[in-house]
Structure formats: structure tokens, C-alpha cells
Amino acid sequence: MNALDVRNLTVCYGGHVVLHRLSLEVPAGSFVSLVGPSGCGKTTLLRAIAGLLASADGEVVLFGRRVHRCSREAGMLFQENALLPWRTARQNVALGLRFRGMPADRAGREADRWLERLGLQAFADHYPHELSGGMKQRVALAQVLAPGPRLLLMDEPFASLDAILRHLVQTDFLSLVRETGVTVLLVTHDLEEALLLSEQVALMSAGPAARIISMHRVPYGYPRDLDAVRALPAFGNLLKEIWTRLQREAGRMGWEMPA
């Protein structure tokens, strides 16, 4: 079964057709990355799947069920660290559990387990402004995973981290994702990141009226050593192939398009 079926999805925003009859399949348990020129509508697609944007036409199906609004099957990790500033790390992680009716003390203990898993147990009582960027992103990851979503939507979650930190967080993140068995759809503008982490890469056309133009299977499995993968000839070849297509798409869009 597919975790996600997007069928002929059309989304209009501010008088523009952002996505036009876009279709995408994400098999259950897989890790798919979505890449495309900036401004093509990747974030719009993710928001539509998450139920934050209404579609003009077409449908979004999660695990066989058509969704219209935010589904509890899906969790979303945003680009910015939008943790609630007035909640501690523990309270932030417990949020999704409490929304599902779990009593506060049990949700707190569950949150502690997630924080421990991410090496943040010492910071459970800290507020977001007392945490570093990398810590906040890990708290956000725990927050999204704690309620046990079956599909994880991620919008450039590592973009704000510096190179070394990004490598560490990516490694932690990948092992956590494989452990929990959650299906992942990752939006990124970083093609290398897409090829390092995922099993399939979906390439989106330039907007407006964007759609998926090709799917690329990554020829290596899990578990993966990110540094070893980078050195594989297959990695370089695929990178080059998708990069050429991506450049062609970006060129089609011209320079005057807003980022």
C-alpha cells in the first residue's frame, strides 16, 4: 500500500496556479525526496498534503483514506524552529500526545523518553530560547515523532544548520527514521542531501503550474554511512544526471522569478 497518493492535485494561490494536475506516489515505509528549482511550489505541495492548504482540484490520499484537513497520520517538520516559545522542551514534545487526549503526566514521561533518545534529557525543562539551533531542530523532530505519525513531511528541516551540525543531525535523523519505520517525504533544495538520505528522488518542474517530471531510484540501501555513500561512483553519476535536468528546469524559469 502507498503511504501517500497525490492524484491530479491542482492548487491555486493568490490568483496563480501553483500546482497543476500533480501526481505523486510514496510507498509505505519508503523515504522519498522532492527536489526542484526554488519557487516551484515544493512547500505548497507539502502544505497541501499536510492539510494546511485547500486544493482546487484532485485529491490527497493518506494510507488509503482521502484527507481534507490536517490528518493525525501525518506529521510535519517545518523549515524554521517554530517551537512554542512559552513551552519547555518537554512540554513542546508532549504537545501532540496531549492533543490526542493523553494525560499530562504520561505525555511528559513519554516526551522525556524521546528527549533522551535524542540526547537532550538535560534540557527537558529549558525553553526554546535557551536552546541552540541544532537542539531546537532535534526537539522539533521529537515533537513531530512522539505522537507516532505514519508519514513524516519535512520542509527543508536542515537548511538553517551549518555544515558540520547538519551532518550530525542528518545522521541521527536517518537512524531514528529507519528505527521507527515512518514513511518520509522530504522537500529540499539540496540535491546532495536528497541523494544521501532517500531511496527515491522526485524531480519537480519549474513553476507556475508545477508537476513531477521524473522519479529517480537511489541505487544503495540502508543502513548507510553518509560519508561512504558520497564516495560511491553511483552517487556521483546520479547527482550529475539530476543536476543537469534541474539546471534545465531552472533555466526554463528565467531569472525574473521570485525565489
Next chain:
Amino acid sequence: MRRAAALLTFLIVWEAASRLGWVSVLLMPPPTHVAGVLLGVFRSGQIWPHLAVTLAEALGGLLVGLIAGAALGLGAALVPAVAEVLQPVMTLLNAIPRVILAPLLVIWFGIGPGSKVALSFLLVAVTVFFAVYSGIRHVDLRLVDRVRTLGGGGWHVLREVYLPSVMAWLFASLKIAVGFAFTGAVVGEFVASSRGLGYLLSFAQSTYNAAMTIALIAVVVAVTFAIFVAFERFERAVFRWKRTPPAAGPVADVSGAET
């Protein structure tokens, strides 16, 4: 320490200037003389009923203005029709020096405490209205998205996002509102009254008693400042999420007493 030293230097220079005849003793009586007058009115007990009246008027206006301003701000933020009617009125009231309404309020509510509470109320309500109204309109929509994708409903969005952000705005405006509440009470008494610090001030002014005038100004400043500090203490206790904790480094010293 530096601020205390500066204040002390200022008082010594003033004292000297007055005693050495650089300035007229009638216009600028030395601080020691003012302190004597101040001590006198407290010792004789004649100031207490006036202080109580002004305090009651200011706090009454503050309380009613807070409730009305918050309710109207909430209404305007939630119901567009209410905003359409209220916003121009409030903007106008905010733009004009509202104390010019004092004579009219005296005609309407008499020379008793009613007109003073009304003026206080007007000053406070407009300030609080804008704090709540813009507080709700400037709520971080990313946080709303986050709560929604975590499975939160309308009530959760209200409790986890709207309420805490508005409380923060409200408290910030409350500290300004305290000053306004006293402005309303004292200016109202100034215009027409038979009791209160404003009445005493106007009496002292009409008899060219500079020492008494300065002493009364000092009382108003001290009372307003005390309430301001109390609010700030309370705010810091309630909004711990805004503060820098000792663990994360030296705490920003708001009082500025050290260094």
C-alpha cells in the same frame, strides 16, 4: 551604582545652587527643604486621604479600562465588523491628546471621583485595546500551523498560541497603562476636584508653593514607579520563557544596579 551616584550628585548640585543663591529659593527650593515638606504632610497625615482618593481613581480606571480594552480588542480581532467600526474611533482617540476630554467628563460626571475614573479609563482602554488587537493579529501563524499539524483543534490553537501571545502583549502594555491611569486621575483632579493629589497640586500651584508642588510630584512619581516595578516583577515571574536563565550565562540586569 552609577545611577544612584548620578542622582546623588544632581541633588547635591541642586542643594548647593539653591543655598548659594544661584537660583531663587522660591522657584527651586533646596531638596532638603522639599524633603522636610514631604515629611511634614505625611507626619500630619493630611496627605493620606488625598493619596487614597487618587490611588482608588487610578486603579479603578486601570481595572475597568483593562477589562473594556481587552474585550473590545478581542472583539475587533475576532469579528471584522467590530474592527471596522472600532478601529477608526480608537485610532482617533489614540492620536488626539485624550486629556482634552477632561473638562467634558467633569461636566458629564461631576467633580467627584467619577470624572477622574472616566478619564483614567479612556487613557487605559485605548492603550490596552491596541495591545490586544494587534497582539492577536500578529500571532505567529507558523505556530498555528504547527499546532494544527500536531493534531490540535481550534481550542488548542486558542489555548496554546493565541492566549500566551496576547498575554505577553497585554502585560507589556499594562506597564504603560499604569502611567496612563495616574495621568488620568491626577489631570482630572487638576481640572476640577475637591480631593486628591491633583487637587493638592493645583492648590500648591495657585499659592506659588514650589516646595509643596515638587513634594507632591515626587509622591505621584514614587507611587507610579512602585506599581510599575510590581507589574514588572510579576511579569518576569509569569513569563519565565522570555527570560535568560542563569544557566545560559549572566542574567541581563534589568534594574541596572550593578556593574
